[in-house]
Amino acid sequence: MVLDSVAFLFRTSQYSAGKRACMLAVLMAALRRVAARGVAVVITNQVTYQERDEVMPALGDAWASEPMHRVQLRVAQQVRVASLWKSASLAPGEAQYAVTAGGVRDVTARDLV
Numbered sequence: 001m002v003l004d005s006v007a008f009l010f011r012t013s014q015y016s017a018g019k020r021a022c023m024l025a026v027l028m029a030a031l032r033r034v035a036a037r038g039v040a041v042v043i044t045n046q047v048t049y050q051e052r053d054e055v056m057p058a059l060g061d062a063w064a065s066e067p068m069h070r071v072q073l074r075v076a077q078q079v080r081v082a083s084l085w086k087s088a089s090l091a092p093g094e095a096q097y098a099v100t101a102g103g104v105r106d107v108t109a110r111d112l113v
Helices: 006-011 016-035
Strands: 048-051 055-057 067-078 080-089 093-100 103-105
Touching: 006 016
Parallel strands: none
Antiparallel strands: 048 055, 067 080, 080 093, 093 103
């Protein structure tokens, strides 16, 4: 299951910050129940810049502790890179990937030439 741009729903709301935090907690609990049934749950979040160009989740501290794994996708020198920033069970690392007509694929040394 992919939930895209979850921050949009909460950043544009007319509700108070406390109400939005409560709504976000209810959403996360529901998504954890889905994941407990063996469904992969991927949630995209917008990011914002703080002091000294530090990248932070757009939903702030209320969101920062929620994900089990945090992956940043970026383009570096015309190559797509996925970086594992945070994980409860995996070591930090990076992998290059390509988006093709056949889906997301590993990038081989031959692809970089």
